[in-house]
Amino acid sequence: MQPVLPPQGPSPRGQLRLVVGSALRQPGALPALQSTRLLDRVRERIRGLHYSRRTELAYLHWIKGYIRFHGIRHPAEMGGPEVEAFLTWLADARGVSASTHRQALSALVFLYAKVLQLELPWLQAIGRPRAQRRLPVVLSHEEVAAVLAGLEGLMALFGRLLYGTGLRIHEAANLRVKDLDFDHRALVVRQGKGGKDRVLMLPQVLVPNLKAHLKSVHALWLQDVQEGRAGVFMPDALERKYPRAGASWPWFWVFPQATHSVDPSTGVVRRHHLHEDSFQRAFKRAVMAAHITKPATPHTLRHSFATHLLQAGYDIRTVQELLGHNDVATTMIYTHVLRLGGGAVCSPLDRMTGFARSE
Structure with a gap:
């Protein structure tokens, strides 16, 4: 099954430098993951490192695409050649941009270095397109x-x-x-x-x-409160610290x-932006x-x-x-x-x- 290209994620070049750099430096041990399923472990690690929600969605997309491309094989059974094959397919068959290529690579580096915590001796040999x-x-x-x-x-x-x-x-x-x-x-x-x-x-x-727009928005917020709806999305740390803030007016979406x-x-069923x-x-x-x-x-x-x-x-x-x-x-x-x-x-x-x- 061929993966569908996601919308451009946040800072693929900067994210690649961050992930690849930290992978090469081999930092200290990361906290043990509690989840058992691979994609849940990816989510847990991303949230534990306080990456953005957009990064989470983008990384999950590329990791799932990588697994599907190789016939639902577990990433732990694969490595450099399989990563290179997937990235080559993205560049040649799908014609992705250099920034999209870098984003896909950074997602896979994150998977191997931060989730599976495997050595990456093949990382330096992976081809990287030059940005135009x-x-x-x-x-x-x-x-x-x-x-x-x-x-x-x-x-x-x-x-x-x-x-x-x-x-x-x-x-x-x-x-x-x-x-x-x-x-x-x-x-x-x-x-x-x-x-x-x-x-x-x-x-x-x-x-x-x-100001006129916010008056109509306030009516939507009040309707949600009266119906006992779940509050709007809150970043994980704030959700834990202020569990009721998501239902308050100051945190409601402008749009x-x-x-x-x-x-x-x-x-959870809630109102999104x-x-x-x-x-x-x-x-x-x-x-x-x-x-x-x-x-x-x-x-x-x-x-x-x-x-x-x-x-x-x-x-x-x-x-x-x-x-x-x-x-x-x-x-x-x-x-x-x-x-x-x-x-x-x-x-x-x-x-x-x-x-x-x-x-």
Whole structure:
């Protein structure tokens, strides 16, 4: 059975450096696992090390795909050649990107080093694709306005928040009521990429819309409380420390789903946050309606946010902090975008006087 590719997980390159580096250093013994089934042991180890929920889902996906690819063989019976065969199949037959390839490898390294706790003499011999440096897709101010105008209702508010703050789509979806500070016009991102918190400006133009939106959200929360529903998802450590916090208003989602669904990690029926796919579909329709030919995705709003700030004269360090980048070199990619097209070198054709400008 062929595994289905998952959505891009969090920081595959950074996660690979972390997992491979720790595997090569051979750290001290990890706590014994209590679970008996392999995938339950993977979950237990991931949660014990406080990895994000997105990382858990991504790692489980690749580990299950690896096992299925080799005919449901137990990973302890396999090693380097089988890992290489699976990764080669992903690259050749499935045509995955370099970042997806690295994510799959980091999942398997985690499995062998942290769960099975086996030696990895074959690790250095595993091929790793080189990442191709690509410039981000950036929309002009006019294009952003056209796309946002094509979104309606909740999706319009969500899209304007993405562009107005530079949030990643999963960061916006995971916002809690307590993360909005209207008095200081601030928005707090909790446990963003790399597990870091950061503070962003809250666009003044969105304040009335967000306040009105929260009134309707409060009605959903009150309905859940009156029906005795389980509280919203809470990180494991907070769930244990504050078991009733998930049912409180401050921890409720800013963008909750309209219906309830089963929490795959616990089997509990509760209200989850807005599914990212819902906005991605709405965004795609808005891009098409605006007749934009660029391969724009919701993440393009983040790229456009950064580029437009630099165009407005904000310094690179400020933009780095707003985006939550560890390394300013990551943010520097947007300066390359600024040097493209009309904002860069003047074409010699435009300097020639023998050609009339086309009207």
